[in-house]
Amino acid sequence: MKIARTLQSSAVIALCAVFSGACANPSDTATYTKQARVIESQSHLAGAELAQQTHRMQRAHKDLVEYHRALVTLKRRDDSSGIEAFRGFIEPYMADHVDAQLSQRNEAWNDELTTLDANLLFAKAELQRGLDDYWGLQATIREIRRRYGDQNDLLVEYPFGERNTLASALKSLRYKR
């Protein structure tokens, strides 16, 4: 997209300006390369794009929370045909929309995006539990561990409406009935 290309070009120019000093020191090449990657990826999500990514992830999370509430209602009413109809919607939705957001993850994301990413994973897992998709649930738990296994203190929104550390949220997710 032309708009995106224009923004990316600007970011590269800005990157060179910031690291012009580092470029001059051959001994710092490795450090430069690493930092450049980080800042380049951050700069790809600068300004409007960063805001858009944040907005999309927030929206996906809010939607998942609402979808989960709808699913809980169907289950409480023992509406098996309703649940199947909902499954027909939510499974491709998660594949097309949620996973698309999750696949955007970049190690250089800021704290807000990182938290949103983790929240989205937990929301996805909760939906999978609601749909009795235990295989999918285990896969999502593994993905949470793979991504955030070393960030036990990260605060995430799970169970919905509560803030807990990732370690505690994972525990709730695994042992929730």
Place this chain on the structure above:
Amino acid sequence: MRLWSVILVGALALAGTPSVASNGDTWAGYLDYAYIYSSATPEALSERLEDYAAEAGSTLDDYRIENLTGSDLSEREQRRRAIAHLLKYLSSGDTRALRSSVRDIRAFQKRLDRHETRYWYYYILSHDALERGDAALFVDRVFKLWRTVVLELEAPYETLRSHSLEGAANSGFVASLPYLYENTARLVLIRTQEQGLNHGLDPLAAIVRTLDDERIGSHPDVIPLDASSRGYIARIRARLEGPESDGGSLSFTLALFEAARHHERARSLLATEGVSDAAVESIHLTTGAYQRALGRAETLQGQAAVYTRVLRQLGEVHAAKLRLGSRTDVEIPFSIDQAARIYSALAADLNGDWAQHGYAELDRNAYLQALHGLWAEIQEASLNLAAYHLTHGQDATPQGAAQRRQAAKLYTDYLALFERYASAEQREGIPNSAYFAAYEAAKGIGDSILLSAGEEPDQGPVRLASQRYQSAIELFPFDWQLWLSLASAIELQGKQGDYLSLVRPLASDLSSSRSVNDWIEGSRENASQLEAVRRALTDDIALLYLGFGDASRIAELEESLADLRDKRARVFEELAQLAQQRDALLAQRRDELSNPAAPSETSDLLTVSSQSPKPELSTPIADLNAKIASVQQTRDRLDRQIQARDRALPLLRNALETEDLTDALRSRRDHPVHNLLRRLYHEES
């Protein structure tokens, strides 16, 4: 939804519909932008299509036949043809046009790569499913429309929006997103109800919830807020998640919403036309809609929501009939008894697992609110119906007697329900106004009985009437007419002498009530009126007047007080004259005896002291003394009477002014004094 007809059709201008030169181009433009106005009401859509036809110089049908026939149409033309058929169906209800639209759009089944095509594909097929009454198919198609079109357009729309390009001429179908939100909302919330699809919609609650979440109404620059369905969807969602839901069922919520819409119209007709044919027809439509909603209810929450509303209508109809003196038969196939059974089932878990009845997503207040709401309608419907029967049961005919029995039964049933649930364990489930309603019912039973009583009534019913009046006084001692009614019942039993002994304990309960005292001391609502009654009830004379006088007789009582004062003045004059006569006789006697030891003129001539040496009085003086003593007794009695009436009459007059309070409590079920009546009732327990 009227706003659609007004606004969406006018939104073409906002979307920049091309101003075109040729007839064909005109219609092509309108068909390409049909997502803007296709959700209008059939009438508005027809009108709009006629306007476009006038502008284009040919009707839509003519344009389609001339420009969109043949097998060599481009993809865009094929799509336009499908849309043209759909518009005809939506504006006229012609199902052949829908079938043609479906046939045309199905040609794209394997070419759904464009959002625009996908939108029309699933949109048309959703209407087809609705027309077939196939809920599962409808849900599936709406979900596909939502997932593969609406949600997919969101990211590019936001990108364009962030650069203020969403309205640009080349923004394409992405710019349609705000309209797609509106169209989806209308399809699910309104079109389903118009087509009578009121089951199997629950999975779509997922979409309704997210439509309400920063989607509908979030593009005021494209669709002004007052033109969007923002308020409508917010109300639906509030119902879906509120105490009037059925465990979150969208089908139920929409059915109840539809019924409420009919109810509004019926209420309006009743207010403007009375019990007219149109009003009765509208009431029947409403009850039919309520029956459908009840058929969708799977939880006690849903059943309670339906009965709460339908009983309101029952009460409204009978109140209107009573007000207008109408005897038109209006059949409402819902009973107060069934409502009471639902209440009982719901209240059975007041201190247990109440959430299981549909309130799992809500707090206990919502559950209590539902209980109170249903109770309030049971009481109102019972009282309104009973009042209607009682009013029509005034004559001595067998029909009149039947009406009175019906009234008594309604009052008795309500009172029995009240006595069952006003217990310490259950009282949380009844509203404050239940206590005043119980007073009305108790009084109503007494009135029904007394109305049936002849000159020599059976003692059993009269005794029951007397007991009910006493119960009514216990519940609401501030209605002076009650004391009068109680006295009448006692009189019919021939026990007028027992009146004071019966009412003194009732009056004493009120005088010593901590709740009433706190209320008055705290200068709470109507404190001065309540104080007036409380003071009156501490006075036996006032109590007697309450029982055997009434507001119309208070002037008479005040006149009699003036008479007493006149009498007293005359007695004083008589006493003075008698004293003069006696003085004269005494002086005459002193002269005759020339006795210096004669009684002093300064001694009290008006009394005869028993301790003074008895003089040798002549017979006339002794007679005068006896007369003076007698008149003195009359004077003392008059003094006591005047003093009593002087004290009691203002008390009575003030107490009689509480009639306003009775009316206020009857018309305002949220009046603060209802809370006092609750406290008063439970004071002992």
